[in-house]
Amino acid sequence: MPEVTYRQALHDTLRDEMLRDENVFLMGEEIGVFEGSYKITAGLLQEFGAKRVRDAPIAEEGFVGAAIGAAMLGLRPVVEIMTINFILLAMDQIINHAAKIHYMFGGQSRVPMVIRTPGGGGQQLAATHSQNPEVWFAHTPGLKVVAPSTPADARGLLKASIRDDDPVLFLENLALYNTKGEVPEDRPDDVLPIGVADVKREGSDITIISYSRMAAVAMHVAEQLASEDGIKAEVIDLRSLRPLDRATIVDSVRKTNRAVVFEEDWRAYGIGAEVAATIQEHAFDHLDAPVRRIAAAEVPLPYAKNMELAALPTGQHLVDAVHATLDASGGVRGNGRSNGSKGQRSASRG
């Protein structure tokens, strides 16, 4: 299988879907002539023309709403919001309209549209340009929200999102665009189901639940925990935040009896809160220790590098949380080893 970047996977998938279905068109700021703020749409204007790759004025409410109307008439707009921070200008159209139209009008109109947008901090872009408000969308019935962490998942879920007849928020991450991974050769059926989590790594000692960039970090951490400490961590990449695949989470925790949630959004009312609530509802008797949540500190993200680092979750936080959870529950069964020496291990990437 060829290795490609997350960026390339998105680009190629958009192109494939545009070739497959002429109702698919792209709309967003700077996606055509400028080739995209993060170059996901590079070359597509040249190939498909201005009708299919439509540069929009800086009017998020206007063009996201226009995508809704176009979708109601049967087109399949794929909207790019430059970064998720700017989506706040379009919240009325997304929450009050896209998410409502199918249900509120008694199933008479579908809204088959995708909003692609990168979230994430860590680039010293400070408070207004580093947010992770995906939970606002995941909270809202009528929307679907996906957040792939690998190029292959990005491809499979973007295809699914474009072909789905509901509005889908497709969450990307600035720090993932250059990451590489194997992507299967183009097959007409390499569509991943929305609403299904992926057990990215099997393990029996503890369950790490994550998504988007943090899931990629979690995979490195799990590898490190295995090689350095012999800890077998199971990593669940949620991939879909709405619907949330609760069964996969619960099945895993019933097996490992321990769970840590690893997320880049703020902890309060975040994705991890929902995951933890689900675990206590459905696996209460199986838990050997409280569920831990690693999440961003509750501040508007500061600019200074050292301050930004202090606020964001890292692999080291996850390493420490895994050890703390194991300690709290009497260590890893089987080898009986307890690992309390926090902070001495090398920090994981992230």
Next chain:
Amino acid sequence: MSKKSDKTAAAERPAKGATRSAGRNGQAERAEAKAKQANGTAPKYDLRNVSESAETLIGFYRQMLLIRRFEETTGEMYTRAKIGGYCHLNLGEEATIVGTMSALELRDYVFTNYREHGYILARGVDPKLIMAELFGKEAGVSKGRGGSMHLFDVESGFLGGYAIVGGQLPPATGAALAITYRGSDEVVLCQMGDATTNIGAFHESLNIAQLWKLPVIFLIVNNLYGMGTTVERASAVAELYRKACAYDMRSERVDGNDVLAVRDATRRAVEHARKESLPTLLEAVSYRFRGHSVVDPARYRPEEEVKHWRNLDPVMALAHGLREAGLIDEAGIKQIDDEINAIVVDAVRFADETPAPKPEELFTFDYATDVPNVDRSLPGDHTGITQDG
């Protein structure tokens, strides 16, 4: 609902036989008499030199009267708690509605705000199904899921009442984009209130529509108020059609009480959209006979103003004009009245008798494309996990 303080409501009459509220019958006649007193004559609409066929004009009258009676009855049903939520009536705006809707074809699309009962009626949707929606019934146009503010009928291209001020403008603009995308020549009419011209979505949508040359007519129904706020207190530009100049857009203002003038102005806008694929901002000046919603006694409006506009009542004016021009006689007027009343009575009876949606159908329309792991648990349940049963 404060019936007592609702002074303006006195002039409206529930459809005869549609309700059992005998106390309100005859009030319209009294108001008509009062209007005559104030003006010295009934509301006027001179049709003597109009070339329009009697058939068309009488057709307009029928539609306007249907809206009038339907809305009066809706207000009545609301006070009887048959209708819940917010409920905004089109009383007084009948000529604007019938004038605009008659300039469209069935293949065209209509988006409106939440004051939309009349528009969907004028699109030819069965009044029974509209009343059923107001009553919260499964047979309603939105299956009882939308209510008064969220009517929808895909068959007639009525693509929704929208209850967030300005919310309908971007989707209407996008529908027009879809029309140009597929290269067909339908047009979109997007209705809104005067106060809606102050919101961001209005400006973004007008800019996009002109920039991308989209076949959409933005219709402002200027009924002088957004809730209790006059146009002058909310908009730096009181002649609302002039806001189009910021976008180099064609615009026009028309007397919203003059059904033919409205029809003709809409036709010009439709032509501009269909032939040139360009938008128009059309402002129709009319008046809301009652409060903002059924429960608003509208005390903020000067009595003189209300009286002035009541004297211009478009439904009475058209009836008067038809008679004066010899296009219809008393018997003809009476016959239409009886027919319309019967339609509204039927609508209420149907809405009353037809069943409510089943609670088991709570999740029926949650997603258009089903996916795994949708949580369909009820408020008292743990979050749903399919395999847990």
